[in-house]
Amino acid sequence: MGLRAIVMNETVINILADRLEKQAGDIALLNEKLTKLQSTSDKYYKWWTDEQDLTTKLEAQVKDLEAQLAGMKASYESAIE
Numbered sequence: 001m002g003l004r005a006i007v008m009n010e011t012v013i014n015i016l017a018d019r020l021e022k023q024a025g026d027i028a029l030l031n032e033k034l035t036k037l038q039s040t041s042d043k044y045y046k047w048w049t050d051e052q053d054l055t056t057k058l059e060a061q062v063k064d065l066e067a068q069l070a071g072m073k074a075s076y077e078s079a080i081e
Helices: 003-080
Strands: none
Touching: none
């Protein structure tokens, strides 16, 4: 192998190494962004499930109060008659 071929091989190797280093940096940056996004997503999911549970409880309380009100209204109407 001639000196020129060796120099060209080293140049190609250096170019490829630089590209790999850049890609490794990009991957590390994207992994960091993904980790933050997953954390935010987990927090949102917890909030959402908590809100769903609370909504279910409140809807049940509303139905209970409506039933109590209907009973009180019936008692009031029968007392007036």
